[in-house]
Amino acid sequence: MSHELYACLYACEFPLQALLRLRPELRGNPVAVLSGRPPLEMICSMNRAARLRGVALGMTRVEAEAIQGLRLLCRSMECEIAAREVLLECAANFSPRIEVTGGETWCACLLDIAGTERLFGPPAEVAHRMREALAGAGFRASVAVSANFHAALLKASASGGVTVIARGQEAAALENLPLDALNLPQMQAETLAIWGIRLLGELAALPAVELIARLGQDGKRWRDIASGTLPHQFQPAEPQFSLREFCEFESAVEQADSLLFVAARMIDSLATRAAGHALSLALLNITLRLEGGKSHQLTLRPALPSTDRKFLLKLLQIELAAHPTPAAIVALTIAAEAGHAGTVQLGLFLPQLPEPSRLDVTLARLKALVGEDRVGSPVLEDARSADAFHMEAFALGAPDRAITDRRPRIALRRLRPPYPVRVFCSDQKPVSFHDGHQSYSIAVAYGPWRTSGCWWAPGDWDRDEWDVLITQEQRAHLLVNDRRQNRWQLEAVYD
């Protein structure tokens, strides 16, 4: 006795479903999809509401536009590829052995579900759970379960909802299906029509030897499919786990806020898919295709991998505000990298630190406020030049390096950029300086301290530093003579 058991997930009108998956608000409206190059575009897919209004396959754009209330969308192969990946990933939650098949306007995943009863229950329950999972991902699909591969595919394509064909009852389940379900070549279909064969049950009832004599081995194959007895060599696909979503807009989007509605659904879908693998989103690469063919790249890198849609969406919103696009947006692609969700061991005696996800949002806001390069932690450079440091991204959990010497020392307050002054010297010592508004006489001048370096590179310096105390006010300044340009500058104030 065979132990094979297949479940077929069949998504009809796939070009339309791929487009409506991220636009659920359009589902109730009559919508049709046009394919082909203008002006030879034709209807290739439509929903039930559109069909009720008289839309038919092969209609031209002009004919379709004459139908009132009909929403026309353009077919997007990139959307279909992304939707097929999502469909495959939904199916992969139930079985690792999946064969993907499809036609011009449909897509089907056939799952080998033999032995999954203990995990998911009896076949009918598995089928219902699959359908719910697909509905959650935005697909309307029919599901059929059968011990025969072809029987499951035929039944799922011909009937909506969930169907379970009992083992050995395949022929009975298929007998009332029309012959069109086999997608026969036109000549053979006409021959069978002349014979008066309309249903699969009638084809299955024909004697095998005579059928082969008239239609050849293909005739026997169709007869076996119609009777639900044709064996199948299962060719499982190996789904690659890639988190990518794509959406093409009908008209160019100029407002970032309207983009966020679509982005929210895409992030939601990515987060759900990552969570299905017990992972979170560690990095989001956002590519915005702009009018004119250019593209605009954004990268979101949360401190900790997260599946929190609101948080990721907030980061995207701030990033978009900080880096506005130079033109309207025509398509949006979000590719994510998955990572393990961060686990934080809380401790009663650990110091209070900012919450990583809130800190991410705060830092993004601060960067939008003052600039990308002006928020972070300073890192001193291994150089002897003045004010040598660079900024690094502020991150929690940096490796601890103990500093034992914490004695207070007089600090400098830098003037960035240094303030040019006129200095009057006596015996090669500065005695007063003028800052353009006022003259200051110098009570004491300590120095000079001559430093130079990097003479072999563009950023070379050669200067004399003086610590000067001003007579009028009790102030200490750092006065610098740039010897290369013979220029005096007020560089810092001691405080």
Place this chain on the structure above:
Amino acid sequence: MPSANALRLQIERTLESRFPAALSPMPQTVRETAAVGIAEIDSLLSGGFPVGAISEITGPATSGRTCLALAFIAERTSEGKVCAWIDVNDALDPESAAANGVQLWRLLWVRCKSKAERANGKPWSRLEQALRAVDLLLQAGGFAAIVLDMGDIAAEHGRRVPLATWYRFRQAAEQSRCCLVVLGSDAYAQSSAEIVLECAPREARGRTVFEGYAFDVQLKRQRAGSANASVNRSAMGSAMGAMRKPAASIWTAPNAWATGATA
């Protein structure tokens, strides 16, 4: 004859409708303090800056304000806590911060832009940027100390910050248990500030090499109702006699090379 206690209760009951608990002392909040790391200042403040409150350090240039704030940040970061420095004039010198012992990787430095650097016609001035940054960080929580460095801006600009803003900062600092230290040439937070320190330069040290500076620090203001404040006042009061002068201290900040030579 009724005892004093019974008499007090009777008076309080009579005045209850107008003054609840008229003769009972108000409950005082003992505020946690965070050490500054300079012995003289810690003894002046009876422990350090109050946690969850606004502390102001005022004074002219070369009065030790920055050094004092850096010492405090160094102390906080050494405890493994993170701090922020909101720099209105982009004046912080990371080298000085490191020399004071600040763990720079635990310091978030927000450098507000000058008008010339501002891109895309963003409408905020540097001070407004700084105030917004403080707001964001206080709301985010988790920062042990935030220094709002308004040291180089004119006092009249600082005084334009509405009192409602300081009051909001005070509330937020209290909720997030953050020490908000405001550096300025004058006191701006007024009644919202828990303490106000006034710094002044005293004298420079060094003959041939500038070795450092001695500073005067006065405790100009301490909010009433704080137990620390009353203890401090009475202690300083006895030291000062009947003069009613504010509590004061002198401390010295040597230069980095000067202490390096003596150590």
